Amino acid sequence: MITVDTRGTTAYSPLIPAIKAMCGASPGETIEIIMNHADAFQDLKEYLSEQGIGFREIYDGEQMTLEFIINKKF
Numbered sequence: 077m078i079t080v081d082t083r084g085t086t087a088y089s090p091l092i093p094a095i096k097a098m099c100g101a102s103p104g105e106t107i108e109i110i111m112n113h114a115d116a117f118q119d120l121k122e123y124l125s126e127q128g129i130g131f132r133e134i135y136d137g138e139q140m141t142l143e144f145i146i147n148k149k150f
């Protein structure tokens with residue numbers, strides 16, 4: 077499993093390390109993205125939906141996590 081923790085990221089969009097992890101993952105690999113930025117979280121959910129990638133949402137206070145399996149090479 078690849079875990080990307082973007083909490084507290086302020087210098088750039090939290091989506092950048094998330095997409096970077098997706099590009100480096102192999103098909104069948106699980107990725108977990110941890111965020112505390114609601115807009116980026118929503119954007120990533122929309123992107124995954126557009127790509128046909130199912131995901132699991134986990135909420136823990138202000139922390140949000142998306143967990144999904146890469147089904148193709150990006």
